[in-house]
Amino acid sequence: MGGLGKTTLARKVYNNTRIKNHFAHCAWVNVSQEYKTRALILDILKCVGPISEETYNMSDEKLKGELRDKLKGKRYFVVMDDVWKPQFWDEMRACFPNDSNGSRILITSREKEVASNAGSNPPYFLPFLDKEESWELLCKKVFQEEKCPSNLESLGRQLAESCKGLPLSIVVLGGILAKKDKTPQTWSNLIGNVNWFLIDDDNKRCSDILALSYSYLPRKLRVCFLYVGVFPEDFLIPARTLIQMWVAEGFISVQNDSRKMDEIDVAEYYLEQLIDRSLIQVASRKSDGGVKTCRIHDLVRDFCIKMSIQEKFYEVRVNSADLRRSSNSSIPRRLSIQGVGFVPIIIIIIKTHQDYICRLRILGLKPLDWKSWETCQLTDPKD
Template identity: 55%
Template sequence: MESIYRKNGPGWQDLDDDELKSLLFKCLEDRRYLVVMDDIWEIEAWNEVSVAFPTNSNGSRVLITSRIKEVALHASSLNNSIPHIPPYELPFLDEDKSWELFSKKVFGGGTCPLELETLGRQIVKSCRGLPLAIVVLGGLLANKEKTHRTWSKYVGHVNSYLTEDRSSCMDILALSYNHLPRRLKSCFLYFGIYPEDFEIPVRQLIRLWIAEGFIRQIGNRNIEDVAEDYLEELIDWSLIQVATKRLDGGVKTCRIHDLLRDLCISESAEEKFLEVCSDIKLSPMSKCRRISIHFANHPYISSNPCESSNIRSVMGFGGVVGLESPLDKGYYLKWLCKSNKLVRVVELSNMAICCVIPKRIENLVLLRYLSISSGARHVIPNSICNLWNLETLDMRNFEIKCLPKGIWKLKKLRYLYLNGPTSLPRTDNKAGLPNLQVLTGIDLNLNSMRLFARARFPNLRKLGLRSASGRFIDIDSVVLSLSSIYPLRHLQTLKLCEFMIILSDKISLQLTKITLLDLRVCAPSTWGVLGSLTNLRILKVVGCGMFTLECNESSFCQLEVLKMAKVTNSEWTMEKGAMPRLQRLVIERCNFKTMPLDELWCLSALRDVEVLHPDPELANMLRQLQMRDGCKLQVYPPLNPFPTTN
């Protein structure tokens, strides 16, 4: 702009926007230019200014930075003669890059004294690769004595020092939060419930969001899909990090940087949105609606009763509780039932406590979400069936033989997670669970088959069946059991655990994902039946041995992902043309007598092959394998390029 000013003289600052854009266009026309625009927040802002850059096809470039992926994608997709490069997403810095940036900020052109380097690297590691945090920390230490005594004060307290000077760090991070759409702000602040460095299960997070009422229904769309879109937006805003991905490419777990977590907690405190505490002595005058309790190996927690409060959600994490603690007697739930009858969310499955469901659970009439843990077998009281608002009931850490008879009254129930094998209660009427999306840990017996066949779960999307005793299921009963779920026309995912399965007849199911876990027997004909499923995209086989997987040219025509783990003493053969759409193959701790490696690497769609802990014979085959272009092979632990000899 200085060169434009020199050329055009004083008065240019009085021009309106259109005149400025016209002036800039004329100044850049017929010139080769590089324009850098930092921190663009909105698509409209880019659209307004981009017309000022002439498309002269002479090597000119426009570089923009943005915290919002949508803005970067839009800017890189415009159709003009200036070359457009896909957005480059800046990764977090590794330890060496972090140390290099820190050293430049603290010592300028100098080097760090050897006696401070170990301590300095320890301090920098606390920044977790975030350049802004590293630069601010370096600026703080650049003006301090460069001594071991001074730097040691920062160990374990880096975030505290960074948050003290809000103008340097926290206010910069807060810009992203302030620009968030209103519908995303509560979802972002909710990350403050989790402890530092906690790897957050996305499906749990989504269920919590839904129970809290954060997700808006959009037309006929599944509300879980809308919630996933919310999470992807937060990731695109660079506020949340992807930790691990599912086989289908979706986000399995995520995490939040410590500084952004501190931002969530500080903003939540101001808005009375969330409070993080370390005990259960909660103030009855607290205005916060959500309480997240973080234990750090407390041997004993006081059981002093609390008065009624404004609490709507209670979450807990960690802790090693003494055997004599009242928490082992279900204290939390008893306390809630007595003093906090307005609670909507209870998430205690991440705590090392044993919960017993009290009969007075029915007092929590507004409860939407209940997830607890227990290491013993318990009976669920029938009073829980009076919680007519309940949407999520997660009992995966319980041993429950049978659900209470009144379970059919929970018409709003969407997720029912059981460890199993658990029997469904009998009913002679047309009772059902019309909104149920997920049902796991169910014992496959004649009663459950009958309930499936009678469409008592019309909107079920995921079903997990478990054998009561690893019993043998013959051809007729398996076909019967699978045919009984035909009325579940929305069913996409099926998980079979601890069965002996023999299939010989074709089945007409619209499944997209099947998981076979700890199979006792799996006959060759079974693979032919599974391979004939026209919509099957993901197949997982975990803990199975002594079978023959034969794939002909018409097998698994739509399969995109195949994972095989702990498969032993098995044979795998494949004809040319089988699995034409296979993109990802994962083999973990497997031992095959025969394996079609050459045929697999001829698959044109295959892009990613991951082999974890291969046996020696498979490792030797992989060493000789010639990878074709476009297909990535990952082996862990890495193979030696050549076998060692004495």
């Protein structure tokens, strides 16, 4: 299941200095539910070394051979994160030479069948945290290096235990507690307002905690948080792009801000606030400490999309068939289309929704084999 910390653990291994020094080549690729083998091979090749224009023009089979040749005789470590389909390894197997030199491939997945199909080594199943580990993680998130006050420990342990050992739930809950008054009354109210104890489904429990975190967000942050769900699964979101989109959408207000900050500064502050609440994760930072790229967990993204549909804020389409099934009445003001080319998208929209295309304010386009994110801000008929 999601939220156990598979990617977090894999990333700690991948970023370890001893690992980097031990292997000649290290590569990380995010696979996700919708992927293109060719794009993944190119991503790995980029980690191995510079790519020529000729390489980009190779057929898929020649690309596999190119990667295999570059890894031949070298000790390599490749992480393939968030694999969903058992046949994935069959598609990638030919890329990796087995020279018995200590090379390693690490695959993370929620599906046991994926692990079984990938090799003979038994998979490692991440366990849920026990009560003490849950409490330690919650304390770390809420109090950083400080110790939990004795008058909060009993309540805190109850809250930690209610997460049933799911790290993502604990981290999100910690983000709530870190921003609330650290008093017994406040923490008691939290215990009384949720029914996690009665929920057996782990994904449902995590969703409820996300809903609680969302309800405690200031109104100005809610729309910014939901908006992050328009980006594709496992997408590394450029912070500058996200901030500019928030500003362009009119989500950022400086009228009542006493700190005399401009819109970009306020948007950056909003981003840091969402990061502090563990709703957005920092992927990389700039040299000055600012956020360069960020990401959100799959379960968090699912929550954003679900809430946005309920609030008619935006909708996400992942393929042309999904788009064709849409009724004219369901077209939202914002539409994120992922996984198909631009031309089919435009044709489908014109053919099936020509009477309602004027309702769209933002159209986001993301073909599977592109790493960039294209948005088109359409003219609002009210403007």
